[in-house]
Amino acid sequence: MNADNDHKVIIAEGVTKEYSDNGLPVMALRGIDLTIEQGEFAAIVGPSGSGKTTFLNVVSGLDSITEGSVRLDGKLLSTMSGRELSDYRRDRIGFIFQAYNLIPVLTVEENVEYIMLLQGIDKKERHRRVRDLLAQLGLDGMADRLPSRLSGGQQQRVAVARAIVSRPALVLADEPTANLDSKTALDLIDMMRRLNEESGVTFVFSTHDSMIMARARRLIVLKDGRIDRDEAQA
Amino acid sequence: MLTFKIALRNSFRQKRRTTLTVLTMLGGFALASISIAWSDGSYAYVIDMFTRNQMGHIQLHRAGYLDRPSLYKTVDDYKTLGPALETVERVQDWAPRLYSSGLASVGEKSSGVRIIGVDPERETATTRFDKKVTEGRSFSLAPSQEALLGTGLAKTLKAKVGDEVVIVSQGADGSIANDLYRIVGLVSSGDAFGDRTALYLHLTDAQELLVLENRVHEIAVVVDGLDDLDEVAAAIQTTIQQPEVEAATWQEFARSFYVAMRADQQGSWIMLFVIILVVAVGVLNTVLMTVLERRREYGVLRAIGTGPGQVFRMVVMEVVIMAVVSMILGSVVAYIVNYQLSIEGIALPTAFTYGGVTFDRLYTIINARSFYIPAVCIILTAVVASLVPAQMAARVAPARAMRTH
């Protein structure tokens, strides 16, 4: 691990992913070379089936790769055991999914607290962080509600809170706004961007929505499992 | 902690399914409990019938008498033996008996009989002899040439209370024994088969008839409680210090009866096994359904850093919580039913005869076994049935679980 890698959160080199669909090989990723630096706010876009979900899954170790290598914080994913990967995700990556994000039987507060409980952070610290974050995300007064009693936008904000509460190096979000109306979606993205700017959390998210893409500072366009374009935006 | 909290709340999520699972386990628990209570109750009741009302718990005989009974194999100084028995712990009472066979005639009718010499006072204290006298009365305390007939025998001989009966037998000295007695009562011992030949005489009268003064064939002993009779028998053996007299428990002197009872108890284990199987299938079914339904959720849990072991425990714990609830409710149900049945009993659709005694109603017993055996079985069954689904949940591949739309 060299000093150069310190501010490089993800280094993907020649990443290939091949699925087999009833025996037929499906190339979901065909040689991706990509580096994500600390503090980036990057969107992965592209048509349906272009490999966005697959990419997010393989860089977080939720799925294996066929060829190439992925380094997280300079560490080669392929050398980590299942247990190590699980701990790594718990400590270093925050996830936001399109749907079914929250644990339905836990309250908002408990959902946000969950990962800190897994990490063994003490009660006082947990409550302080949860309280601060819920206030920051405009969720005060919702702490004791169950997710089913929240709107879609509120649920996604709780998911964002859960993803960043443990101060991960990286937040991965697969179409976090897909189930939201455009106003709520923009609010959510703005909020993520604010967190990015204020706390320096690295965000990588996929989206179909051009309004959302416009908010990203880097646009990575996938097409048929390849990087078609990769450009910075204002 | 956290796993427990999630498991606890998860178990109340699918209300209908949880209710069904709890009912399955509750039913299994209650059924198992009732069947054990019933089996133990019948067992205790039948044994009590035999021991307390007929045989006694322990019997003393001359060595070899049990294998081959004979008029000459007698216990000789029962009058000193008896009081010695009373010093042994748990011994409650004892009754001497003399047996022989002969021919009895009333008027024109004759029949082979089993002559049973009893000490009326002791026999009443030991096996409730007076309660078995269904007509007339029991013996006078002093021997006065009185006889009591088994009800079946009275029918055969067309004898009634007040008639005279002539008995012919053989004395121990080889002489012809022959005497006249007055029938003072009829006896229904509970052993209908035995009642067809039983003819009771006062012990002293019988000893005189058979020329066996001061001797008996058997001493029946009743003891406090049915457990560990071996120990009591051994204590008796050391106390009496007579190697030619042997103390045997009912398990030994009523061997075939004991074997039949044991076989009957095996039946309740089979019942328990069937219950366990039904519960296992029920639990497996619901837990599998639940796990399949929650694949995404387990996927999310795994994705955000929950270890496979934690997911595994979550599933097992959820089932254990339901099992514990089932057991608590099941205990209440089982207790109520067992209590009711221990008082009222269950009338058998067809009365059965066991070793000559007719049973038309059996009772449950309330004991610890009928609660802890089902409890252990249900918990183990629930845990075992949830292992495979729990493993499935722990192995959920997050990427795949969340992709399925």
Ligand SMILES: Nc1ncnc2c1ncn2[C@@H]1O[C@H](COP(=O)(O)OP(=O)(O)OP(=O)(O)O)[C@@H](O)[C@H]1O
């Ligand atoms: N488990 C799988 N088995 C077989 N093929 C798969 C599997 N997962 C993904 N694929 C295929 O890999 C390709 C890339 O899929 P992916 O889900 O990454 O695309 P996507 O860009 O996220 O699409 P969308 O915008 O619709 O979410 C698709 O052709 C898809 O059918």
Ligand SMILES: [Mg+2]
């Ligand atoms: Mg996708």
